[in-house]
Amino acid sequence: MTPCLLEIVTAQEEIPPDPPFIKGGNQRRSDLCPPLVKGGRPAKGVGGFVLAVALASALLAETPEEKGFAIAARSDRSDRGFGDSAVTLEMVLRNKAGREARRTLTIRTLEVPDESRGDLSLVVFDSPPDIAGTGLLSHAKILEPDDQWLYLPALKRVKRISSVNKSGPFVGSELAFEDFTALELEKFDYKYVGEEPCGELVCDVVERIPRYEHSGYSRQKAWVDQDVYQARKVEFFDRKGDLLKTLTLSDYRRYDGGWWRAHELSMVNHVTGKSTDLLYSDYAFGLGLTEDDLSTGALERLR
C-alpha cells in the first residue's frame, strides 16, 4: 500500500496565480493524505485537460460528471513542491466490544519531480514491539500496479510483494490498502451529487467510481468543503452497493507553505462494528530525503 501520506504530486516550478477553481492536475492523494491547498498561491494547472474542463464548465452548462470532476480536480493536490515529509501515526484499532489495540508507525514520503512516476514512501512500524522495524516501501505508479517491498528485520530480509491486494485490510485495521494508496484523478469517474452542510462548513458532495482493478468498492461518496477544499467525510460502498464504511477527517492544520493536513481520521465499519482511528503527530517537511533513502538498499537503516 502506498500509505497515504503519499503526496503523489510533482513539479516544483514556480506556480502562477491561476484562479483556484482550475488548479489541479492528473494526480491526487487519497483522503488519508488529504489534498492540500496552497495558501495565497493557487497551484498551477498541469493538465490541459483539466483546464479545458474548467473552461468548458464556465462556458457550457455543466453535466454532473463534469462538475464532479472539477470539484475533485480543485480539491486535488495543490501541494506540489512540498518535497518530502515525515509523520508519526498512531492507529487505534477497536473491535465491536470496544477493545483497543494500538500500533505506531512512521511514514516518510518523497515527492518525485518526474510526472510519469509516482512518489516514494516508507512505512516503518514502531509498535507492537514484536514487529518493530518492519518496513513497507512503496514506489507508486501512475497506471501500473505499485512496486512494494516488505522489510523483515529479524532476517534482515527485503521481500518484494504483490500489490494487487487493494481491498485487503491494512495490518488488521478497518482501512484497506486502497484507502491508503495515493489516488490519481483518472483512477475514478466522478459525479456531482449536491451541496450539504458539513459541520460549520458547506460541502460539495461528489460520487467517485473506481476505474482501477481489484477495488473492493462499487463507489465512494465524498464530502469536500467549499472553504479550503478538503475532504471531510467519505462513505465507501461495497461491490454489492451497500454502505460498508464511513471515514471522517478532522483537526485540519495548515503548515508553512500552505499545506493542509488532517490529524484525526476515523474509519467505522458498519458491517462489523469495528473502527480504526488514525492520530497523526505534527508533520515535518523539508527533511532532505533522497531517492536513495527510499530504496530497497536503505530499508535496513531506516529504522
Add this chain to the structure above:
Amino acid sequence: MRARVRQFLPPQPRVRLRTLGIVGARFLLVLMASTAGADGGAWTAAGSVALELRWFADDPAFPGQLTGTQPSATLAPELRWRSAERRHQVDLAAFGRWDDGDDERSHVDLREGSYRYVGDSFEVLAGVSRVFWGVTESRHLVDVVNQTDAVEDVDEEDKLGQPMLRLAFQRDWGRLELYSLLGFRERTFPGPEGRLRPPLPVDGGALYESGAGDGRVDWAVRWSRAAGAWDLGAYVFHGTGREPRLLPSADGRRLVPFYRVTSQGGVDVQYTRGAWLWKLEALAREGQGASFGAAVAGFERTFYQLGGSSADLGVLAEVLWDGRDPTAPATIYDDDTFVGLRLALNDVQDTELLAGAVVDHDDGSVAALVEASRRFGGRTVLKLDVRLFAGADPAADLAAVDRDSFVSLRASWHW
C-alpha cells in the same frame, strides 16, 4: 559450557578473531561515549525474552541424546543510535540462549555491533553485522555471508554475526556492495546430548584448508537492482565456505568440521506479476569437491481475502537441485520438491500459519513443518512449531534425524 570444546581448539587461529572483537568493542565504546553527548542523536532500546519448550515424541536414535522435553530460554536485547540527520548509525544486537538439555545450544552471540556512515549515494559499515541475500523460501542457497547458527533451528535462518567492512554504492544501474569479511565464524552444532545431530556429535577443533584458519579475510561483491517487475541480484564470493564437511576424528568417536576455501558466484531473481511471485536462486561453486551448480526455483501465488474473509492464502512450490559430489559438505536439498501453504488471517493479533514439506525425489524422505504464531495483548507472542522428519530408509538424507520429529512452543515478550 564451551570449556570442553575449547580444549580441542588449536590456540593460534582464534586469537586474531578475538583481537578483532576486542578492538571492535573498544571502538564501539568510544563511539558510544562520544555520541552520548551529541546533539539531537537518539538511542532506542528494543528486544525480547522468551521461554521455549521442545518435545520429542520418539526416543533418541543415538546414545547420550536427551529424551522427551528440552526447555530453554532466550534473551535478545538491541540498542540503536541514530544521529539527528541519521548519517551516523550504531547498531548493537546480542542474542543468548540457555538450554537445559544441550550444553552446546546454550550460547551467546553478538548478532550486530556495527557503525554505519550514510553518505550521498554511498554507505560504509564497519563491525559485526548480518546480511540476507535471496528470494526463495525453502532454502536460502545464495545467502552465503553469515554463518548458520545451526543449534537454533534446522531452517538455516538463524545466523551468527559476521565481522566485516562493507562499502555500498547506490547508482542508476543498481546497488553495488563490496565486502571484506574479517575472520570466520564456525558453525554451531548440537552437543552430544542434543537431538537433530549426526550419529556422532560434531565436536572439537575445526580444520581449515586456509593456513590462516579462522583468521582468513574473505571477500564478496554483490550487485542488486529492482527494475520494473524484476528484482535482480548477483554475487561473487571468494573465501572459506560456510558449510563444513564433517570428518570422523582419529578416535572415531566424534566428527570434526572441515572448512574449504571456495570461489563461487550466484544469482537471485524474482519476477512479480499480479498475485504471482516467480523466484530463482542459482549458484556455481568450486573448492568443495568437484565444481558444482545448485538451484532453487519456484513460485508463490497468493489468494487474497479468501472466501470473502480478510484472510490471505499463499500457495508455494519450489524445486531444489544441487549437483555437489560426495566429497563436498552434505546437503539434503540434492533433488527435492517443496510445497507449502501460508495463511495470514490479517487480524489484530497478526495470526499466521505456515505449513509445508520438502520431499526428496531420490529416497522419498520427507521433512515437514508447521509454524503458527499469534500475538496476545500488545507484547506477547506465542509460536508453535512442528517439524516432522521421515527418512524412508537408513541411507536416506534424513535418516540421522528420523527419530527427531518435535513440537516446540515458544512464548516471547517484547519491548
